Amino acid sequence: MADTLLVRALKGKPKTLNLCNKKLDKVPRAIGKLDCVVHLQLRGNKLKDLPIELSHLFQLQILNCGNNELEDLPEVLEYLTMLEKLHLFNNNLKNLNPKVLTHLRNLTFLNINNNQLKTFPPEICRLSSLQHLSCTNNQLTELPVEMCALIRLEEFHVAGNQLTSLPLEFGFLVNLEKLYLQKNKIRELPESLGKCYKLRTLDIAANELRIFPTELASLPLKELFCEANPLLQHIPVHSVQEEEVLSLKEMTARYVMRELKDRWSYLRKAIRHYPQIKDMLAQASKCAVCGESFLNTWLECVRFVDAQGDLKLNNLNGLVPVRALLCSYKCFNSAGHDYYGVAFP
Known part of the structure; x- marks a missing residue:
């Protein structure tokens, strides 16, 4: 079925190719001939890797590999230097290949929700154009300090992990507008959070937070969600x-x-x-x-x-x-x- 679709596509030189929910365990190698494709949908298959022929899609900007069986970033991704949006949600990712991250300089959007990641490699900082990072429902226990070099990051979703703290240098994310930290084990937010001068939404619900950083009032917050935390109560004790x-x-x-x-x-x-x-x-x-x-x-x-x-x-x-x-x-x-x-x- 997929081969037939590719043969038809070769005649039309499409910008978008949809191979979702085709029960594919391999992507047909003929896909390498479709160097005109800008948007490739591979969602909902049984893929464990991607073929090297994908490297010929030098115009590819959007790739959706959600709902597959990938355990690491396919090495072929390092050749897709024009890639801007990458969806890898609902896979079996345990690692993020540092070599691949180094080459994705134009990536602005990365969705790795619902995987098995325990940490990010330091090379996460190489995603220098990243604006939206979503890694909800993984097994992250900490964030590397190198992540704070993603100075273009505007939206960060990291709910449903095992974080107990954020890097002290978190304030370097000066363009951050939305931060979702709910359902972790965070006991304290770094003082540098007060340097995130564009932060409008902060969700820290269902953590172990007792108190907020000193400069909370200086942030331009429009929404703050902090329910289900053991916050200090206003019961003054004079001493x-x-x-x-x-x-x-x-x-x-x-x-x-x-x-x-x-x-x-x-x-x-x-x-x-x-x-x-x-x-x-x-x-x-x-x-x-x-x-x-x-x-x-x-x-x-x-x-x-x-x-x-x-x-x-x-x-x-x-x-x-x-x-x-x-x-x-x-x-x-x-x-x-x-x-x-x-x-x-």
Whole structure:
């Protein structure tokens, strides 16, 4: 049946070829003669690999291999350098061939939902044009830091996996607009999430989250889904703590950072000769109460913000716990702020 369709197609030079649900366990090699095809549908067959003849489809932009039996990315895909959209949902994928990923520089859309992937190779960063990545219902336990180099990524679906955290560098995904993390085991979101300045939808439902990052309110969120998480409740417990003794490194860092605010300070010029110290101080945080910078010694507190009044969310009511960092117990004990200490059971 497939051979007959290909013979007919050869006469018409089609842009689209549909071989869905033909019970194919192999793609006919004659397909290599259809170098005019832009969109190839192979969904719903029994394919475990793709023939090398597919490499002749140098104009191919869309390939749908969903609902097959592939266990790895077919090596022939590395020759399809014009490919823009690739569907591999409902297969048996256990690995993503790094060699293939390296050549798919024009890929903007990748759907690998419902497979058996446990991790991404570092070469995932080679998909430099990727805008939409969907890997729902796999077995991912972590995401490689290299994934954060996908700076064109706009939509990321990773629901139904085994993730417990996201890379600390997640904020490099500056074009991310939609992030779906529901039904994982995530305990904490990275502070760098606040750098995703275009994020409009965040779904973190059914995880193990207790508190949100400090800069949640700075995100342009329109939708936030966080049900079925053990979020901190607004039950304030008042406590006065004694001032801690700071390390010499911390005291020095705080002094230097205060001096750097003075445009006439000698340290502003001197620090240029110490790039390692400059990079270290660049990782500093600011106290939510006094606004002073600190390096490592801080108190984790929580502030409860109104989902509609403060975050401008239409889909969520009530209070949302947001992390706040304070530089000292002196600030914690001061009057007039609405930050509370985090008590773990």
